[in-house]
Amino acid sequence: MIVGQQKPIEELWGMLKDFKKIMVFGCNTCVAVCHAGGAKEAEITASLLRIRAAEEGVEMNIEHGACERQCEPEFFMPSIEKFKAQDVILSTACGVGVNLMSSQIGDMPVYPGLNTSFYGAVPQAGVFTEVCGGCGNCVLHLTGGICPIVRCSKSLLNGPCGGTNNGKCEISSEVDCAWYLIVERMKKLGTLEKLFEIQPPKNWGTATAGGPRKIVIEHIAELEEKEENKATVEVKK
Amino acid sequence: MKSGSNLERVILSGNPAVTAELGPPMSAAPDEIVHKAHILKGFCDAANITDCQTAVVRISSIAAAFIAQREGLEPVMQMTCRDRNRIAMQADLLGAAALGLKNCLCIAGDHQKFGAAGKLKGHPGAKNVYDVDTTQLVGILKKMRDESLQEGGDKIEVPPKFFIGATWTPMGDPMDFRPYNLKKKVDAGAEFIQTQGIYDMELFKSQCEKARNLGVLENTALLAGIIVPKSAMMLKYMDANVSGVTVPKPLIDRMAKAKEAAGDDKKKAKQLQEEEGIKITVELIHQALEIPGVKGVHIQAIDWEPAIEIIVKAAGLYPRPNIPAE
Numbered sequence: 001m002i003v004g005q006q007k008p009i010e011e012l013w014g015m016l017k018d019f020k021k022i023m024v025f026g027c028n029t030c031v032a033v034c035h036a037g038g039a040k041e042a043e044i045t046a047s048l049l050r051i052r053a054a055e056e057g058v059e060m061n062i063e064h065g066a067c068e069r070q071c072e073p074e075f076f077m078p079s080i081e082k083f084k085a086q087d088v089i090l091s092t093a094c095g096v097g098v099n100l101m102s103s104q105i106g107d108m109p110v111y112p113g114l115n116t117s118f119y120g121a122v123p124q125a126g127v128f129t130e131v132c133g134g135c136g137n138c139v140l141h142l143t144g145g146i147c148p149i150v151r152c153s154k155s156l157l158n159g160p161c162g163g164t165n166n167g168k169c170e171i172s173s174e175v176d177c178a179w180y181l182i183v184e185r186m187k188k189l190g191t192l193e194k195l196f197e198i199q200p201p202k203n204w205g206t207a208t209a210g211g212p213r214k215i216v217i218e219h220i221a222e223l224e225e226k227e228e229n230k231a232t233v234e235v236k237k
Numbered sequence: 238m239k240s241g242s243n244l245e246r247v248i249l250s251g252n253p254a255v256t257a258e259l260g261p262p263m264s265a266a267p268d269e270i271v272h273k274a275h276i277l278k279g280f281c282d283a284a285n286i287t288d289c290q291t292a293v294v295r296i297s298s299i300a301a302a303f304i305a306q307r308e309g310l311e312p313v314m315q316m317t318c319r320d321r322n323r324i325a326m327q328a329d330l331l332g333a334a335a336l337g338l339k340n341c342l343c344i345a346g347d348h349q350k351f352g353a354a355g356k357l358k359g360h361p362g363a364k365n366v367y368d369v370d371t372t373q374l375v376g377i378l379k380k381m382r383d384e385s386l387q388e389g390g391d392k393i394e395v396p397p398k399f400f401i402g403a404t405w406t407p408m409g410d411p412m413d414f415r416p417y418n419l420k421k422k423v424d425a426g427a428e429f430i431q432t433q434g435i436y437d438m439e440l441f442k443s444q445c446e447k448a449r450n451l452g453v454l455e456n457t458a459l460l461a462g463i464i465v466p467k468s469a470m471m472l473k474y475m476d477a478n479v480s481g482v483t484v485p486k487p488l489i490d491r492m493a494k495a496k497e498a499a500g501d502d503k504k505k506a507k508q509l510q511e512e513e514g515i516k517i518t519v520e521l522i523h524q525a526l527e528i529p530g531v532k533g534v535h536i537q538a539i540d541w542e543p544a545i546e547i548i549v550k551a552a553g554l555y556p557r558p559n560i561p562a563e
Contacts (some may be wrong), residue, residue: 005477073273115396152363153348154318158372161345162406162433165480171350183411198421201323201388 001031002094003120003128004037007113009048012090015059015111016049019087024049024113025101026066027093034128035115037092039066045092045113070097073104083108118150124220136206136213142194144185151178157199159183238563239382239428240400242339243282243311247533248429248458253526254533255554256313256431256460257281257545260290261301270301274308276542280549281310282557283340285431285535288315292351292359299333306337313402314338317346322368323377323388330381334397342372342402342431354478372425375403379426403427405459407444407483416447423457428456431535434464434475434552436484438524445528455528461525465538465548466514468507469493481551488517515547522552 008203016022024046032038046064053060065082067075072095083089091098092113102110118130133149139157140147150153153171160179161171166179186192204210238246247254257277262269277284286305295301302312314333316326327430330341334425343479345367352359367378369388377388378401385396405417419430435441448454464482466472469492476484495513499506522534538544549555 005527108420153350154370155343155367155368156345157549158370158421160411161371161411162404162409163348163480164406164410165478167410169348170480171348177410179414180411181344196421198372198376198425201369201377204368205322 001033001120001122002096003034003117003130004094004114005117006036006041006045006092007115009045009052012045012049013052013169016088016090017056020060021084021085022046022049022060022062022090023086023088024062024064024090024092025070025079025083026064027068027070027097028066029069029093031092031094031114033122034120035126037094039064042066042092042113043194045090049090070094073100074221076101077104080105087112127202133207134203135204136210137203141197142199143182144189144191146178146182146185148178148182151176151181157202159195187216238355240339240398241562242283242400244313244340244429245400246537246562247282247558248365250558250560252558252560253554254429254458255281255324255549255557256533256535257284257542258535258537258539259284259288259301259305259310259542260287260539261296261298263295265296267296267304270296270304271308273542274305274310277545278308278310279557280546280555281536282533283311283313285313285315285342288317288346290347291318291353292319292347292349292363293357294360295407299329299336299338302333302338302512303336304383306528312338313342315342315344316374317344318367318370318374319349322366326369326374327377327381327387330378330397330399331393334399339400340402341378341399341400342404343378343427344404345371371403375401375422375425375427383426395399400428401426402429402431404432405430406433406481407435407448408440408483409433410442415444416451416453417537419448420451420453423453427457429460429532431460432462433481434462434479434487434537435521435525436472436475436482438521438528440483441525442528444539445530449530456549458532459530460533460535461522461528461531462535462537463518463521463525465536465541465544466492466505466510467519467539467541468510468514473510511541511544515544515551518544518548519552522548522554 009111024042026037026039026042028038034237042064046062051061069075089110090113091101091110095116098110098112119132121131132147135149153169164177164180169175169177286298286302289295298314302314305312312493349363349365350361380386382396385393405419472484472489475482492513495509496506499509525531
């Protein structure tokens with residue numbers, strides 16, 4: 001899932017202090033699981049902003065709301081009239097939600113309430129760890145299910161650097177060396193020899209280096225377009 | 238002969254090779270490079286010119302290597318994967334070759350969070366690159382030199398002729414994988430290998446044997462890394478904190494004893510420890526050169542370049558061989 005963290009209230013106040021009508025709008029999927037931006041957190045953020053406004057002696061109308069998923073218009077568009085009554089929307093979704101809302105709800109500024117952090121796992125309640133880089137060209141079958149792209153601080157593909165110390169990374173004794181984990185895992189799986197093959201330079205074009213990425217599943221996209229056209233025709237009738 | 242570098246000629250001649258290290262300054266003044274080059278010249282076959290070691294900004298390896306070469310010291314330019322993508326790397330390799338540089342050591346580079354192990358501010362917020370890793374960089378150099386092709390496949394009219402090097406941390410975790418790690422670099426094209434500093438020669442010997450059994454050491458020149466110890470404190474620090482470095486207790490005890498012999502005289506303690514450090518270094522050099530497959534030593538006298546002359550002479554490695562170019 002996508003893991004995010006709330007921006008500090010000081011930073012939020014800095015971006016919002018000149019607006020009069022604000023809606024804090026949450027997303028009840030990933031960022032709700034990481035206790036950062038669901039309906040509950042949106043409500044708390046709205047309260048904190050109201051307190052701050054009162055402390056500053058500023059008059060502000062701050063509402064809050066949420067939808068199931070800000071990454072799909074059908075979930076937030078039912079609230080469009082509420083959005084239109086605001087000066088600004090503070091989205092506590094991940095950056096995907098902020099981007100999509102910005103493009104769909106007209107000339108209404110949509111500001112980020114979170115810092116979108118990473119694609120993470122929840123190994124235990126309250127702990128979130130980065131385990132996938134979303135590089136668009138997965139190599140996990142070659143590395144024992146441990147991602148060298150984000151779990152190795154240097155994204156090395158051919159084995160550990162010289163910085164491993166007692167199984168930890170040179171950047172911190174708190175960070176596991178991914179290549180230490182990979183080697184140990186591959187030994188257990190009896191597939192260590194897979195690591196002996198030289199991995200050539202990676203094509204980063206499938207990652208962010210290739211520009212904005214887009215995937216179109218044509219038969220589904222076409223179906224949707226047809227249904228929209230049909231609906232338009234019916235409305236015209 | 239792939240590059241015609243002095244280092245390559247010495248290695249091919251069968252003489253034990255000696256490399257040293259020259260760290261460029263955090264300043265635009267070339268004087269320090271010139272000064273250090275004159276101290277090292279004649280006492281090593283080539284000297285590594287570090288590439289923003291510990292992620293601290295210094296004169297670039299290529300520029301400093303050019304200055305050292307101008308002063309008559311053969312440089313080994315270093316190239317980290319941290320700071321350049323494959324476009325910048327290849328552009329710099331062409332440029333370095335055009336400037337007459339002949340040795341290149343490929344390294345991953347210390348992570349930017351390092352900042353001289355906290356002693357300097359550094360640039361912990363910098364974005365690193367790691368477009369390619371060391372093994373891949375070695376492969377790129379080989380492809381450029383031997384196939385006259387860029388990584389992407391475009392033709393190179395005049396290819397850069399480098400003697401290609403890489404590093405090895407034989408005693409780093411996971412230790413049983415390290416010989417294979419070395420094999421990958423050598424299979425990719427590394428013709429010389431400099432190791433992390435070795436104090437535990439027995440362990441190093443067993444790692445070398447594993448590498449030899451993989452058929453690696455016949456295809457590369459392994460230069461054992463020796464970091465000249467200056468004090469008991471330095472040895473203890475390295476043992477506890479430096480990745481892949483273990484220092485046997487008897488060596489630490491020897492240095493501690495040298496320190497104790499000076500009593501409260503701090504100047505004397507420094508002198509006695511340095512003398513003991515040089516003795517230890519010479520012993521380590523001799524032990525390393527006896528290991529089958531070891532073709533030389535890489536001596537690092539950190540901030541103590543004048544020690545190289547003393548060590549090389551005491552180890553019987555002076556004068557350095559003069560192998561004329563073809």
